């Protein structure tokens with residue numbers, strides 16, 4: 287008597303293979319996921335952030351300040367994207383997350399430089415994401431060096447040698463100690479909600495399809511909208527519980543800051559929970575099986591982790607990756623959370639991150655109701 | 664075009680899955696209060712037709728009304744007024760018996776919901792077990808629960824897809840008593856079945872094979888319309904006789920019924936000619952008899968297979 291039958295093993299393997307081949311979605315995912323990951327990690331992700339948007343306030347207007355600005359624009363580290371007229375304007379840019387830095391060249395910078403007084407260059411960094419601001423001083427000194435190398439040649443060359451002729455002063459905003467958990471924790475909530483909330487409703491319809499109860503539901507006089515709201519709403523409560531547990535635990539272990547209002551926080555979390563539940567419902571109405579619906583959930587989760595600014599500075603990614611990121615709910619939620627918890631941003635500042643979530647809710651609901659099949663065809 | 668007296672009135676219903684025409688130009692008229700039996704072999708398109716009538720499938724061609732509403736455009740109105748019992752159990756196995764009934768009642772906005780559900784449980788005899796999960800019921804009890812569920816909202820039309828499959832004889836009899844009582848009250852019932860004893864209880868019978876309706880008649884006229892003749896033979900050596908008779912000209916079908924054989928043919932004379940040689944056999948006892956529904960259906964099925972191939 288043999289221990290096992292090769293013929294039977296072969297039979298099972300063949301059956302699995304045939305079944306796998308019939309399940310196109312799974313097959314597509316198997317091929318699609320590695321390609322997507324490779325592209326995202328290879329091209330979009332940059333642990334050495336580049337071209338960070340910067341607001342420039344030049345109070346000097348000397349040839350020296352112009353040289354430094356020119357060098358800054360030529361550098362790969364920063365891009366001068368705004369030239370605000372006032373400090374207030376610059377402050378709101380950094381609070382809304384439109385720039386990573388405010389670069390201030392003080393009055394009489396040129397004069398002091400020539401005198402050899404080592405004038406200060408002020409760099410105000412949005413330190414909510416420490417990885418973006420960590421290399422700032424170093425990079426700034428290089429920019430200054432390259433910018434002034436020509437101006438300080440000739441008669442002024444005596445000023446060129448070390449120590450550097452200017453003093454770069456870095457002010458870290460919102461997270462002065464540069465703690466990574468300040469950045470990670472608000473973001474992590476976004477990823478957790480995206481994962482669990484989407485998954486929970488992704489099987490809402492496919493489960494009925496798989497168990498055969500869908501035929502009964504479809505024979506009943508229920509409208510797609512009623513089905514959607516009915517399927518999604520119970521899980522909002524689960525989302526709140528999850529958020530509460532998360533915040534309390536984070537507070538106990540790490541003491542996270544809460545610069546803004548709790549009302550705002552609840553508002554942001556609520557919208558974001560609904561967004562993710564609806565996305566799950568959409569997947570459920572597209573997928574044929576629970577397995578497919580879960581695969582779709584993970585397929586979306588990957589870019590939400592990589593391109594939302596959760597792990598890597600959003601503004602340091604290439605433009606195309608930023609465009610994809612703008613379409614992801616997690617991106618906007620990250621901004622809301624960092625804005626509220628770290629920057630104490632008000633509703634005006636956060637408006638730019640709130641409306642995209644509303645748009646996503648609207649679009650996803652419409653598509654889901656359109657895709658929801660009223661018949662068994 | 665549509666007769667107002669007809670609760671179901673559809674013409675030319677056609678359903679194509681892929682390249683297979685599963686239901687082919689199906690016409691059906693069901694008058695109010697009738698019990699309409701829907702018969703046909705496995706895979707003949709009964710379930711598909713019922714699904715088209717209640718708006719669960721969109722027909723590729725054809726049109727018609729159910730309860731006066733267009734089966735394609737007004738399916739949401741039809742759904743409110745129809746009780747549909749699926750062939751496969753489609754209630755929620757992870758809900759209790761009561762929770763299932765309660766959910767269904769809510770979906771149809773049944774008034775006095777609690778009382779209705781209590782009454783249904785009482786009628787079923789499941790009051791004591793109402794907190795048991797539906798998934799833990801036996802197959803026959805699941806059928807009975809599903810039937811109760813689809814009648815909760817007092818539908819004007821019942822579409823029952825093999826409601827008594829796997830149900831014991833006593834429960835089946837009770838079920839048919841309920842059907843006749845509802846029909847007396849004016850509820851129209853379309854019921855598919857594979858049981859002959861149920862078919863004879865229907866007012867009308869439609870027989871479908873390979874997606875085509877072969878016949879449609881009041882149940883007492885159906886056999887006459889099919890036009891077959893049957894001889895019953897009892898005795899010894901029936902097995903050998905059956906083998907000899909099968910395939911002879913004039914004999915369409917030879918079937919065993921208990922201790923007897925029923926020999927059926929569509930032409931009276933050629934059937935007699937075919938069996939005459941055996942009349943003298945002392946071991947056999949021949950009698951002409953009225954053909955039954957079963958012979959009629961087997962005859963129809965054999966004929967349609969020939970058409971189909």
Ligand SMILES: Nc1ncnc2c1ncn2[C@@H]1O[C@H](COP(=O)(O)OP(=O)(O)OP(=O)(O)O)[C@@H](O)[C@H]1O
Pocket residue numbers: 680681685703704705706707708709710711712750
């Ligand atoms: N969703 C579908 N896709 C493809 N073919 C289908 C589908 N549903 C049914 N069919 C086919 O349509 C034909 C008729 O099926 P249907 O379920 O209507 O038969 P039925 O008369 O109810 O049979 P039974 O007595 O076994 O319940 C079958 O051949 C079946 O394979």
Ligand SMILES: [Mg+2]
Pocket residue numbers: 709710711750824
């Ligand atoms: Mg069927």
